Amino acid sequence: MSSLKLDGFRPFGLSWPLCLGFILIVFAGVVTGSLSTDLAGGFAFMLALGIVCNEIGERIPVWNSYIGGGLVLAFVVSAYLFTNKYIPAAYEDSVRMIMDKADFLSFFIVFLICGSVLGLEKKLLLRSFAGYLPAIFGGLIGASILGIAGGLLFGVSPKLVLLNYVLPIMGGGNGAGAVPLSQIYESVTGDKAANYYTFAIAVLTIANIFAILTAALLDQVGKRKPSWTGDGSSLIRAGIEMDAEKEDRIPSIKEMGGAFFLGVGLYAAGNLLGKALLPTVFGVEIHPFAWMIILVTILAMLGVVPQETKAAAKRLTSFMSSCLVLIIMVGVGADTDLNELANAITLSNVVMAFLIVVGAILGSAVVGQLVGFYPIDSAITASLCMANRGGSGDLAVLGASHRMGLIAYAQLSSRLGGGIVLILGSLLFGTFGK
Incomplete structure (x- = not known):
């Protein structure tokens, strides 16, 4: 039964082995410092973190219905990680470059x-x-x-x-x-x-x-x-x-x-x-x-x-x-x-x-x-x-x-x-x- 569920599991529109593989690669790049801090690298990191939080948040009972689901979990987890400086400084600067200098929000x-x-x-x-x-x-x-x-x-x-x-x-x-x-x-x-x-x-x-x-x-x-x-x-x-x-x-x-x-x-x-x-x-x-x-x-x-x-x-x-x-x-x-x-x-x-x-x-x-x-x-x-x-x-x-x-x-x-x-x-x- 679990294998059938995984067969139909397509996070972010990708097959789960492919999506999981690239998420692990991105996180490994952050840990080793090999991931670039430019626009492409910043997007890769933010999407990898966002996809993980979104998939988990959409499956947590009560949270997924009354708190806001995966999007809100992505917001909360990110706030926790960045507030407590768990993200390497180079990638924190990369995220702020995308949101502030590049003004991706606008x-x-x-x-x-x-x-x-x-x-x-x-x-x-x-x-x-x-x-x-x-x-x-x-x-x-x-x-x-x-x-x-x-x-x-x-x-x-x-x-x-x-x-x-x-x-x-x-x-x-x-x-x-x-x-x-x-x-x-x-x-x-x-x-x-x-x-x-x-x-x-x-x-x-x-x-x-x-x-x-x-x-x-x-x-x-x-x-x-x-x-x-x-x-x-x-x-x-x-x-x-x-x-x-x-x-x-x-x-x-x-x-x-x-x-x-x-x-x-x-x-x-x-x-x-x-x-x-x-x-x-x-x-x-x-x-x-x-x-x-x-x-x-x-x-x-x-x-x-x-x-x-x-x-x-x-x-x-x-x-x-x-x-x-x-x-x-x-x-x-x-x-x-x-x-x-x-x-x-x-x-x-x-x-x-x-x-x-x-x-x-x-x-x-x-x-x-x-x-x-x-x-x-x-x-x-x-x-x-x-x-x-x-x-x-x-x-x-x-x-x-x-x-x-x-x-x-x-x-x-x-x-x-x-x-x-x-x-x-x-x-x-x-x-x-x-």
């Missing part, structure tokens, strides 16, 4: 945005984005209400709950949220930015873990309540199919190349607008990814992208989200300091962060239901993708909930939603912070 997100938006039918696309802003505000309101309720339990005033907990957690991440919030705090209050940032990043780190775990739980709720969730690519309950999925023909290699260039071209256009031509609109900074989403949405609405290119973009997105996501999860884990997380864990911080995340979920789910969204998908994107550590947190949340097709909405939460929080932060610091 490269990954580019193609997920392009394929997920182009894969939506025009009417569905318009209705989705029109109702998304209310869903974001629903999450902010829900987070504030439960956050203030939690503050009453620990003797924390409502204004401190909003300033020190809700704002950094719902700010869309670290670089786009906690860092600029701390700068706004300093400019408005006169106190040092570091004093605010130290606490902000602590509660944000705790909330990020809760966001990933609750995303996995919501995925299980969706399996038990199918009417509450869609196909992982659409928010609207109307059931309109995606154009790209209607294309039965497998895209050619050239069409895949065209979709690739379309993705990086749109990213270049987003950077041109976000960094040179229109970095701010009415005083609000617009992130290049937000501009990219706007541009690809305009192309999709105008119908100027050929159907075969849409299908190729969708297929490219599927490859990135099903295969290369393991590289992302290992890289995100490598960037997570478990000691920093442990130092931030106090009863009040944990409970407050948890209540804010739950409040955000409920708020976005209720408003999402009212505007015609699937409540679970609305909660995952409009709330959990704000209550995490930005781009890397988005991918961890979507990976744990198996909804990579919703990356465009996740980025709207992190970028545009985060911008809304910065505006609210300016107002709240000016009112209560002095």
Whole structure:
């Protein structure tokens, strides 16, 4: 019986002897120092570690259903190994080169945005984005209400709950949220930015873990309540199919190349607008990814992208989200300091962060239901993708909930939603912070 099971066991699409053989070769290369530390060597190491964790995590009872399965295990194991310096320094630097200097995270997100938006039918696309802003505000309101309720339990005033907990957690991440919030705090209050940032990043780190775990739980709720969730690519309950999925023909290699260039071209256009031509609109900074989403949405609405290119973009997105996501999860884990997380864990911080995340979920789910969204998908994107550590947190949340097709909405939460929080932060610091 066991031999029959092994015969059908194909990790990462390979026969198990071939996959296991190359995993052992890669690990031997790390131990001996013979594995290169360039892009190819770094990918080999991150994939080998990710594949092992993914195969184990998908087979651990309870973990595979309620904690997030193999992707979350890859994140946790990587965080443990890198925090405790069990990875040789040369390969730690290799991973950081891929994630930081090469910015593989942005490269990954580019193609997920392009394929997920182009894969939506025009009417569905318009209705989705029109109702998304209310869903974001629903999450902010829900987070504030439960956050203030939690503050009453620990003797924390409502204004401190909003300033020190809700704002950094719902700010869309670290670089786009906690860092600029701390700068706004300093400019408005006169106190040092570091004093605010130290606490902000602590509660944000705790909330990020809760966001990933609750995303996995919501995925299980969706399996038990199918009417509450869609196909992982659409928010609207109307059931309109995606154009790209209607294309039965497998895209050619050239069409895949065209979709690739379309993705990086749109990213270049987003950077041109976000960094040179229109970095701010009415005083609000617009992130290049937000501009990219706007541009690809305009192309999709105008119908100027050929159907075969849409299908190729969708297929490219599927490859990135099903295969290369393991590289992302290992890289995100490598960037997570478990000691920093442990130092931030106090009863009040944990409970407050948890209540804010739950409040955000409920708020976005209720408003999402009212505007015609699937409540679970609305909660995952409009709330959990704000209550995490930005781009890397988005991918961890979507990976744990198996909804990579919703990356465009996740980025709207992190970028545009985060911008809304910065505006609210300016107002709240000016009112209560002095």
